[in-house]
Amino acid sequence: MEYAIQIEKLSKKFDDFTAVSSIDLNIEKGEIFGLLGPNGAGKTTIIKMLATLLQPTSGFAAVWHHNILKDPAAVRRSIGIVFQDPSLDTELTGRENLDFHARMYGLNKEERERRINEVLDLVELKDRADVFVKFYSGGMQRRLEIARGLMHYPQVLFLDEPTLGLDAQTRRRVWEYIKRLNKADSLGHWVCRSFFFCF
Amino acid sequence: MPLFFLLFLGMGFDAAFKFSNMPPGITYIAFLAPGIIGMVLLFNSITSGLSVIWDRQFGFLKEIMVTPVSRVSIVLGKTLGGMTTALLQGFFILLIAVGIGFKIKGVLGFLSSVLCMILIATSFVCLGLIFASLINDMQGFHLIVSLFTFPIFILSSALFPLERLPLWLKYLTYLNPLTYGVDGLRYSLIGMAHFSLTLDLFVLVGFCTFMIGLSTYFFRSVEVDY
Numbered sequence: 001m002e003y004a005i006q007i008e009k010l011s012k013k014f015d016d017f018t019a020v021s022s023i024d025l026n027i028e029k030g031e032i033f034g035l036l037g038p039n040g041a042g043k044t045t046i047i048k049m050l051a052t053l054l055q056p057t058s059g060f061a062a063v064w065h066h067n068i069l070k071d072p073a074a075v076r077r078s079i080g081i082v083f084q085d086p087s088l089d090t091e092l093t094g095r096e097n098l099d100f101h102a103r104m105y106g107l108n109k110e111e112r113e114r115r116i117n118e119v120l121d122l123v124e125l126k127d128r129a130d131v132f133v134k135f136y137s138g139g140m141q142r143r144l145e146i147a148r149g150l151m152h153y154p155q156v157l158f159l160d161e162p163t164l165g166l167d168a169q170t171r172r173r174v175w176e177y178i179k180r181l182n183k184a185d186s187l188g189h190w191v192c193r194s195f196f197f198c199f
Numbered sequence: 200m201p202l203f204f205l206l207f208l209g210m211g212f213d214a215a216f217k218f219s220n221m222p223p224g225i226t227y228i229a230f231l232a233p234g235i236i237g238m239v240l241l242f243n244s245i246t247s248g249l250s251v252i253w254d255r256q257f258g259f260l261k262e263i264m265v266t267p268v269s270r271v272s273i274v275l276g277k278t279l280g281g282m283t284t285a286l287l288q289g290f291f292i293l294l295i296a297v298g299i300g301f302k303i304k305g306v307l308g309f310l311s312s313v314l315c316m317i318l319i320a321t322s323f324v325c326l327g328l329i330f331a332s333l334i335n336d337m338q339g340f341h342l343i344v345s346l347f348t349f350p351i352f353i354l355s356s357a358l359f360p361l362e363r364l365p366l367w368l369k370y371l372t373y374l375n376p377l378t379y380g381v382d383g384l385r386y387s388l389i390g391m392a393h394f395s396l397t398l399d400l401f402v403l404v405g406f407c408t409f410m411i412g413l414s415t416y417f418f419r420s421v422e423v424d425y
Binding site: 052 | 257259261263264265266267268269
């Protein structure tokens with residue numbers, strides 16, 4: 001199996017309403033995959049199911065070879081996610097948000113400090129790291145969320161409308177980051193292997 | 200509010216009537232103080248479930264739910280946090296009670312009262328978490344919480360001794376876990392008890408364990424909307 005994400009006949013019903021109807025999808029490792037559709041098409045529902053936040057009604061899916069139903073903890077460990085709307089703690093600084101996240105993933109102190117600086121560099125937020133998130137602009141919050149999604153070396157990064165509400169200029173910057181992330185660096189380390197987008 | 204309860208209810212009742220079955224030397228305020236501590240613990244613990252609803256509304260809950268951290272540790276983390284604030288409030292009331300002349304039985308009594316406080320707080324934080332995982336909006340949470348807290352408080356022997364209650368009411372209070380909590384506190388602090396401390400602690404530990412398990416179960420089924 002060389003697929004990053006495998007989906008077979010995945011469905012989700014909310015009472016009588018069918019949000020996702022029996023989709024099949026395979027996404028290869030290293031791929032940047034974009035899922036397009038009008039509002040209410042069920043894109044976010046698919047991401048939620050893949051991220052183990054929502055139980056599918058029927059069907060099967062695996063993320064990085066981990067079954068989302070049988071081994072949700074392993075799935076959670078191998079993914080990073082940037083949500084549609086902000087999920088930062090605005091009463092903490094950027095650095096503290098990242099530190100909290102890293103603790104939740106069990107990174108030790110040394111690794112945390114190193115990794116926080118790395119991802120802050122990557123999204124160019126280092127000079128604003130110790131400012132409370134409530135004073136960040138929308139674009140900065142987004143970048144911080146992308147940085148947070150990358151903290152724990154995820155194999156697959158989910159981004160649910162990552163450019164929502166951003167101006168054209170910031171939008172382009174976000175895309176540049178993502179393209180940069182999808183390349184292996186000079187030492188052959190991948191920042192992140194696969195991307196899954198929703199628009 | 201608990202302060203007013205303690206001071207004015209205590210002094211008022213003390214002056215108005217004498218409970219005929221009080222042991223000699225125990226004033227109503229002394230009887231009431233452990234009950235008010237129980238009340239403070241109950242109210243603060245149960246409302247700490249609100250933090251989950253806040254997290255859900257600000258979107259922070261989903262950030263926590265996608266991490267590989269086990270659901271038990273999320274529940275325990277929330278519990279310890281809620282317990283700490285509730286406990287501080289409990290100590291605060293105890294301090295005030297001592298300030299107005301309340302006498303604690305001894306060091307050992309104080310220690311066992313702390314144990315009771317921890318157990319009461321933990322149990323009811325878990326109850327708050329269960330409500331929070333079932334209810335999504337803040338108004339609903341407040342409604343359900345007040346629906347539960349008042350009967351639990353009133354029927355807990357916090358305000359009056361159980362000895363002379365009508366039988367059906369007495370049995371009702373026996374079903375209430377806080378009754379054992381308040382009784383344990385009262386025995387620890389002033390040496391007066393309806394049950395024995397062993398039974399109180401036994402019930403409290405049992406209830407506490409059960410609530411931690413139950414809240415983990417409910418928390419596991421939380422699906423995060425965003």
